[in-house]
Amino acid sequence: MSVETQKETLGFQTEVKQLLHLMIHSLYSNKEIFLRELISNASDAVDKLRFEALAKPELLEGGAELKIRVSFDKDAKTVTLEDNGIGMSREDAVTHLGTIAKSGTADFMKHLSGDQKKDSHLIGQFGVGFYSAFIVADKVDVFSRRAGAATSEGVHWSSKGEGDFEVATVDKPERGTRIVLHLKSGEDEFADGWRLRNIIKKYSDHIALPIELPKEVAAVEGEEQPAIEWETVNRASALWTRPRTEVKDEEYQEFYKHVAHDFENPLSWSHNKVEGKLEYTSLLYVPTRAPFDLYQREAPKGLKLYVQRVFVMDQAESFLPLYLRFIKGVVDSNDLSLNVSREILQKDPIIDSMKSALTKRVLDMLEKLAKNEPEQYKGFWKNFGQVMKEGPAEDFANKEKIAGLLRFASTQGDDGEQVVGLADYLARAKEGQDKIYYLTGETYAQVKNSPHLEVFRKKGIEVLLLTDRIDEWLMSYLNDFDGKSFVDVARGDLDLGNLDSEEDKKAAEEVAKSKEGLVERLKTALGESVAEVRVSHRLTDSPAILAIGEQDLGLQMRQILEASGQKVPDSKPIFEFNPAHPLIEKLDNEQSDERFGDLSHILFDQAALAAGDSLKDPAAYVRRLNKLLVELSV
Numbered sequence: 001m002s003v004e005t006q007k008e009t010l011g012f013q014t015e016v017k018q019l020l021h022l023m024i025h026s027l028y029s030n031k032e033i034f035l036r037e038l039i040s041n042a043s044d045a046v047d048k049l050r051f052e053a054l055a056k057p058e059l060l061e062g063g064a065e066l067k068i069r070v071s072f073d074k075d076a077k078t079v080t081l082e083d084n085g086i087g088m089s090r091e092d093a094v095t096h097l098g099t100i101a102k103s104g105t106a107d108f109m110k111h112l113s114g115d116q117k118k119d120s121h122l123i124g125q126f127g128v129g130f131y132s133a134f135i136v137a138d139k140v141d142v143f144s145r146r147a148g149a150a151t152s153e154g155v156h157w158s159s160k161g162e163g164d165f166e167v168a169t170v171d172k173p174e175r176g177t178r179i180v181l182h183l184k185s186g187e188d189e190f191a192d193g194w195r196l197r198n199i200i201k202k203y204s205d206h207i208a209l210p211i212e213l214p215k216e217v218a219a220v221e222g223e224e225q226p227a228i229e230w231e232t233v234n235r236a237s238a239l240w241t242r243p244r245t246e247v248k249d250e251e252y253q254e255f256y257k258h259v260a261h262d263f264e265n266p267l268s269w270s271h272n273k274v275e276g277k278l279e280y281t282s283l284l285y286v287p288t289r290a291p292f293d294l295y296q297r298e299a300p301k302g303l304k305l306y307v308q309r310v311f312v313m314d315q316a317e318s319f320l321p322l323y324l325r326f327i328k329g330v331v332d333s334n335d336l337s338l339n340v341s342r343e344i345l346q347k348d349p350i351i352d353s354m355k356s357a358l359t360k361r362v363l364d365m366l367e368k369l370a371k372n373e374p375e376q377y378k379g380f381w382k383n384f385g386q387v388m389k390e391g392p393a394e395d396f397a398n399k400e401k402i403a404g405l406l407r408f409a410s411t412q413g414d415d416g417e418q419v420v421g422l423a424d425y426l427a428r429a430k431e432g433q434d435k436i437y438y439l440t441g442e443t444y445a446q447v448k449n450s451p452h453l454e455v456f457r458k459k460g461i462e463v464l465l466l467t468d469r470i471d472e473w474l475m476s477y478l479n480d481f482d483g484k485s486f487v488d489v490a491r492g493d494l495d496l497g498n499l500d501s502e503e504d505k506k507a508a509e510e511v512a513k514s515k516e517g518l519v520e521r522l523k524t525a526l527g528e529s530v531a532e533v534r535v536s537h538r539l540t541d542s543p544a545i546l547a548i549g550e551q552d553l554g555l556q557m558r559q560i561l562e563a564s565g566q567k568v569p570d571s572k573p574i575f576e577f578n579p580a581h582p583l584i585e586k587l588d589n590e591q592s593d594e595r596f597g598d599l600s601h602i603l604f605d606q607a608a609l610a611a612g613d614s615l616k617d618p619a620a621y622v623r624r625l626n627k628l629l630v631e632l633s634v
């Protein structure tokens with residue numbers, strides 16, 4: 001035992017304590033994954049060393065044979081993992097193994113319910129990594145030294161996985177990290193060569209560097225124990241370099257968990273080798289579940305970049321657009337230089353053409369998923385739909401393709417689930433329908449019953465119901481799909497085109513003519529509140545409705561802008577009334593100007609309420625309504 005100096009005890013960050021508690025109590029059904037997680041870290045550490053050693057070969061300290069060794073001691077009940085990767089300094093150990101740096105973690109932890117079954121699902125969004133050691137161990141010792149640091153600058157980190165950990169400075173002759181797991185009672189089954197070999201084969205076969213176990217040599221009585229011989233138990237080649245036909249689904253899945261630090265299997269993947277002017281291999285994955293920090297600006301995104309099989313960087317963001325930030329995977333290029341930097345990536349024209357090819361791959365993969373596995377695509381949409389909706393604004397070139405992947409709620413469904421694609425919509429459109437109709441609003445309940453839909457219901461025309469905050473903004477980027485333009489049914493003077501028969505149109509014109517007097521009276525009564533008054537042909541049941549001017553901001557955009565403190569341009573609605581409604585008939589026959597004014601304002605305010613807007617002067621509304629009620633009851 002070497003001398004330990006500068007020993008100190010430090011407390012774990014609160015979030016680490018919560019994670020440890022959760023892990024220890026909820027991941028009991030699949031304990032063996034601890035080995036996968038630790039091997040994954042060791043492999044990352046070796047990748048980092050290999051890369052740094054390109055510029056500084058002295059970091060290899062004469063030992064360029066990179067590997068991971070797993071050993072065990074049945075009597076001491078320990079399992080030990082050793083890698084000769086980049087290693088950790090004392091400060092590294094304190095920060096990396098004592099805190100979780102991901103932004104949003106504290107918020108995420110607040111969602112823990114204390115119900116272990118529910119929480120164990122949450123942990124899947126998080127990834128467990130190093131701390132999974134405590135699933136099987138009641139004490140973990142980590143010995144590490146940064147490559148290139150002096151032998152005396154090793155660190156010994158030790159913890160029982162409760163509130164705190166100890167660190168001390170120790171001598172460590174070999175660079176890299178050794179982790180000793182002191183198995184909990186009842187977990188000694190893991191101190192077994194056969195068991196460890198099986199776990200490694202199952203979860204870590206894809207790791208590109210050798211994982212060695214001691215060869216089982218039968219002891220001969222009376223003879224001295226022979227020196228340990230090591231044997232490689234995994235395939236030890238980079239998975240993406242193998243031909244697609246030779247890689248099993250399980251291997252793709254395990255590799256994903258390593259790359260994405262995810263706990264669950266991916267939903268889909270696409271593995272491609274490109275040859276020709278540019279040469280590269282990509283392996284892209286769609287996760288099953290969204291990570292908890294999908295909407296955090298600083299959340300990790302991007303692909304793992306390799307150049308000729310040498311790991312170069314994590315989170316290379318230049319290969320995919322932002323709206324595909326949830327895609328995980330690797331890209332291995334033959335054209336880039338090994339000392340490529342993030343700055344160079346941003347400017348390199350090679351990257352641009354790779355980016356557009358990779359973007360297309362992802363969109364193709366999603367199209368295929370939508371077509372062949374509609375149920376899975378539903379799940380995808382639930383998790384990532386909001387992010388996909390950022391697509392049309394960001395990626396003009398692929399607008400039509402992205403539009404085809406969008407899913408909406410519609411008047412054909414009854415639960416507001418976003419399942420209708422634009423192609424489905426058009427496939428079942430009415431004969432002669434050359435528009436895609438939609439309505440935006442705050443909530444599904446509100447739009448579902450909107451008076452704007454009355455004429456569509458009567459004619460049996462499907463309308464898409466858009467209630468995500470981003471929807472109105474999204475629609476401002478979508479003009480048409482498959483040659484059919486989008487029409488906001490709450491906007492402008494609704495023209496149903498061929499869907500209205502000639503007789504309908506004629507009749508409408510006649511009615512409009514006969515109500516010219518009423519229109520004028522309403523204009524005078526409503527005055528400054530409206531931009532225009534007109535006879536509606538979109539209403540069957542409601543007396544009146546407010547339409548938005550063709551060029552005006554919709555309610556949703558107005559609310560978003562107001563909430564962000566921006567000045568919203570003034571706009572007035574168009575008041576449309578239903579000439580066949582008894583209230584309107586009553587209004588038309590009203591002799592008293594005062595009554596006429598009150599009733600018109602009530603109708604106007606009600607129309608605003610039905611559209612989900614708030615009233616400018618709610619007290620006036622209540623006063624007018626009560627006045628009428630009193631008159632009614634006498």
Ligand code: ADP
Nearest residue numbers: 041042045087088096097128129130131177261
């Ligand atoms: P993640 O791998 O998702 O970052 P972990 O909790 O598994 O989270 O690990 C935290 C950090 O500890 C790693 O990012 C790495 O910096 C460091 N680390 C873990 N294991 C090793 C290792 N074997 N060698 C060097 N550094 C390591």
